[in-house]
Amino acid sequence: MPELPEVETIKRGLLKFIVKKKLVSTEILCEKSFIGEPVKGVVSGIRRFGKALVIDLDCNKSLMIHLRMTGQLIHDGKERYAGGHPSENFVSKLPNKQTRVVLEFEDGTLFFNDQRKFGFIKVLSTAEVEKDSFIRGLAKEPWAMKTEELYEKLQRHKNSCIKATILDQKVVCGLGNIYADEALFASGIHPERKCGEVSLKETEQLLKAAREVMNKSIESGGSTMATYVKADGTKGDYLELFAQVFHREGQPCAKCGNKISKIRVAGRGTHVCERCQK
DNA sequence: CTAGGATCCTGTCAGC
DNA sequence: TGCTGACAGGATCCTA
Numbered sequence: 001m002p003e004l005p006e007v008e009t010i011k012r013g014l015l016k017f018i019v020k021k022k023l024v025s026t027e028i029l030c031e032k033s034f035i036g037e038p039v040k041g042v043v044s045g046i047r048r049f050g051k052a053l054v055i056d057l058d059c060n061k062s063l064m065i066h067l068r069m070t071g072q073l074i075h076d077g078k079e080r081y082a083g084g085h086p087s088e089n090f091v092s093k094l095p096n097k098q099t100r101v102v103l104e105f106e107d108g109t110l111f112f113n114d115q116r117k118f119g120f121i122k123v124l125s126t127a128e129v130e131k132d133s134f135i136r137g138l139a140k141e142p143w144a145m146k147t148e149e150l151y152e153k154l155q156r157h158k159n160s161c162i163k164a165t166i167l168d169q170k171v172v173c174g175l176g177n178i179y180a181d182e183a184l185f186a187s188g189i190h191p192e193r194k195c196g197e198v199s200l201k202e203t204e205q206l207l208k209a210a211r212e213v214m215n216k217s218i219e220s221g222g223s224t225m226a227t228y229v230k231a232d233g234t235k236g237d238y239l240e241l242f243a244q245v246f247h248r249e250g251q252p253c254a255k256c257g258n259k260i261s262k263i264r265v266a267g268r269g270t271h272v273c274e275r276c277q278k
Numbered sequence: 279c280t281a282g283g284a285t286c287c288t289g290t291c292a293g294c
Numbered sequence: 295t296g297c298t299g300a301c302a303g304g305a306t307c308c309t310a
Contacts (some may be wrong), residue, residue, distance in 0.1 A: 002303065032286095069287095116304095160281060
């Protein structure tokens, strides 16, 4: 999916289009993608918890949205705003084959697309949002987490690979497959290292790197996504703008020139410079 | 409790 | 051309 920076970018974009607008109807094209009964109401705010987005309505109900691997949110009105898993859908006519839910606002339409149907929209009472098991289980985001706290958690998973562990949202919240690879590269830590062998100093570097790669993505995310949507239909990968290792297997490492390799760690494709990361 | 693998689902791409 | 298996920006469930 869309990891924390993409969800944050979507949140910021949607704020402009749907806050104070009334949600008037919901069309469910895939039952699995919508949990609960449709609601109507005026949007009072949008919140983000890790990779989950929450749209609050003035009727004391909220829509919790998780895009998982292939979810997209595309708002169509006077102009189009799209975010999530990048694909042609950003510029296609909607709804289409991958549209799962259509939220009609007084002033525009929000399409929830999701190729693989792993994502969902869930209706919760606003008071229950923070009691939801997924949200309640989330750890702190890298900006709020202290080095010592992460270090202690890593020691609890001392026999697991560092990459698998930092992908666990209960350990640290927000990293996904891209930013895990990027943060490990930036801090010079090999993704297969056992957590028990990662020092306090390295934990500090890793945390700092996680904040930096995600900050950079959030800063560039909004504008590059907007550019993407205005484009002529060609597939734009905004990751290419800053990724050092992700999807760069075979290309030279930006630090040492060695070829980036792709390996498998914790069941996930993993990009690494075998020379820079120990 | 942790660790690792299977699983949910659709689509695309490489290799035969 | 058509088939097959691998794989995909996530998280949960099951097993040991």
